[in-house]
Amino acid sequence: MTRYKVGVVGCGFFGSSLAREFAAHPRFELTMLCDRDIERATEAAGEFGATPTNDHGAVAADATIDLVVVATPNHTHAEPALAALTQGKAVFVEKPLAVELSEARGMIECADTNGSTLMVGHIMxxxxxxxxxxxxxxxxxxxxxxxxxxxxxxxxxxxxxxxxxxxxxxxxxxxxxxxxxxxxxxxxxxxxxxxxxxxxxxxxxxxxxxxxxxxxxxxxxxxxxxxxxxxxxxxxxxxxxxxxxxxxxxxxxxxxxxxxxxxxxxxxxxxxxxxxxxxxxxxxxxxxxxxGASSVWMQAAIRHEIDEIARVLDSGAESPLTAxxxxxxxxxxxxxxxxxxxxxxxxxx
CATH class of the missing domain: 3.30.360.10 (Dihydrodipicolinate Reductase; domain 2)
Incomplete structure (x- = not known):
């Protein structure tokens, strides 16, 4: 059974919630945490035994990482997502995909061009x-x-x-x-x-x-x-x-x-x-x-989301996360x- 290596970009409330569940999931290994605030990244990485960085380009360039998770503020999703998609990595972007439709379309086109998988966290x-x-x-x-x-x-x-x-x-x-x-x-x-x-x-x-x-x-x-x-x-x-x-x-x-x-x-x-x-x-x-941790129901929904991410990475199947x-x-x-x-x-x- 494949165990996928994950890098999370963004260590705020929801990025930390995602990181916590990826670290605990049997199908994933949380290996890198990125935040523009290196102290925040270092603190979060210490909790999970991951490598901290304040450079999302380093996450995208790491050949060992299979999945890049983007959980930065809404208006900053495009840059780290495009960097990872260009490297052919699977990318999961927290909702909304972007603020501007043109940026969202750019991510979709980049994924298509590079044969990458783009998933969006419409968690409901x-x-x-x-x-x-x-x-x-x-x-x-x-x-x-x-x-x-x-x-x-x-x-x-x-x-x-x-x-x-x-x-x-x-x-x-x-x-x-x-x-x-x-x-x-x-x-x-x-x-x-x-x-x-x-x-x-x-x-x-x-x-x-x-x-x-x-x-x-x-x-x-x-x-x-x-x-x-x-x-x-x-x-x-x-x-x-x-x-x-x-x-x-x-x-x-x-x-x-x-x-x-x-x-x-x-x-x-x-x-x-x-x-x-x-x-x-x-x-x-x-x-x-x-x-702090998010509520019990939110963490449960994240786990269902991560289960689905694993299924998509395993098979490339159509999914509510990609449609x-x-x-x-x-x-x-x-x-x-x-x-x-x-x-x-x-x-x-």
């Missing part, structure tokens, strides 16, 4: 209950899809945060629709090619609703908020013969027929992991700035640039 695709929901949709269990609704509305506590922190800078995050692209991604992943977009937001962009017209005639609606005093976090797919709904606040997926629940299953199979998801979804949220990696980013950029005409969307595809 890896939740077991969501994967089962997607499989049910694709098998035709609910008939032809006619509407998809997603939402993530909650209150983000930014009290005491450094005003210069990159997660508060839209030029670095791409804005909330891009930074928290998970639910928009689920909608676009399940909905298919996009023909048109419209969007409306409050003046401070604390509430935004985006409507997507899919090429197959279905309609998608996505609502996102960081200033909502109530919360919602869900995905609903309506079809001609039924519907499927994942509610992350209850940790449950339900199948409906004729307005009645006919089947249900948990989002995580493990009860503790599912309860951790419920607990996280129902409390006031903060953006994570680094240090339609920029589709939601097309929508997010169109909204950000105020381009909502179908012709603009088709040109961006």
């Amino acid at each position: 695709r890896m939740m077991p209950g969501v994967r089962a929901l997607a499989a049910s949709v694709r098998s035709g269990d609910i008939g032809d899809v006619n509407a998809i609704e997603t939402s993530r509305s909650r209150w983000i506590d930014t009290a005491g945060a450094d005003p210069q922190w990159w997660k508060l800078d839209k030029s670095q995050t791409g804005g909330e629709l891009t930074h928290e692209i998970h639910e928009l991604d689920l909608m676009c992943w399940l909905g298919g090619d996009v023909d048109g977009v419209s969007s409306i937001a409050t003046p401070e962009d604390g509430f935004r609703t985006t409507v997507v017209k899919f090429a197959n005639g279905a309609v998608g609606t996505h609502t996102i908020s960081t200033r909502s005093h109530t919360s919602s976090w869900d995905l609903t797919v309506n079809g001609s013969d039924g519907a499927l709904r994942a509610d992350f606040r209850t940790g449950l997926v339900q199948r409906f027929t004729g307005g009645q629940v006919v089947e249900s299953w948990p989002i995580f199979d493990d009860a503790d992991e599912n309860q951790s998801l419920i607990d996280s979804a129902t409390k006031t949220q903060k953006y994570n700035s680094g240090g 339609d990696t920029d589709r939601a980013l097309v929508v997010a950029q169109q909204v950000r640039l105020g381009q909502a005409e179908p012709a603009d969307i088709r040109a961006a595809r």
Whole structure:
């Protein structure tokens, strides 16, 4: 059984969470950790017995490394990813693939040119209950899809945060629709090619609703908020013969027929992991700035993600981590640039 060597670029909150799970996984060996702050890289590398560096080029150039993981701030993904892809390495980029669509397309083209594997960390695709929901949709269990609704509305506590922190800078995050692209991604992943977009937001962009017209005639609606005093976090797919709904606040997926629940299953199979998801979804949220471990459910989702990475590296098989990696980013950029005409969307595809 092949054991793949990994280099992680970016040792902030999520980079450290990824590194922790790669180091513990039987199919991977964490060998190098990179951060522009060499002290942070050295501290993290000491925890895992890896080599520290502040040069992502050294990670890309290391002939022993099979997989490069990019977990730097959103607007800096392209450079380390391109360096590794050019060397023919497999690359896993934390979501979103990029802030600018042109950079995302550049990574995709570079991977194709060099025969490299490019994967994107749309981690909610890896939740077991969501994967089962997607499989049910694709098998035709609910008939032809006619509407998809997603939402993530909650209150983000930014009290005491450094005003210069990159997660508060839209030029670095791409804005909330891009930074928290998970639910928009689920909608676009399940909905298919996009023909048109419209969007409306409050003046401070604390509430935004985006409507997507899919090429197959279905309609998608996505609502996102960081200033909502109530919360919602869900995905609903309506079809001609039924519907499927994942509610992350209850940790449950339900199948409906004729307005009645006919089947249900948990989002995580493990009860503790599912309860951790419920607990996280129902409390006031903060953006994570680094240090400490992520929640039980997030670490579980990362493990599912890493299992899938191993499967892709073993076989080169099609995967939720490699499919339609920029589709939601097309929508997010169109909204950000105020381009909502179908012709603009088709040109961006």
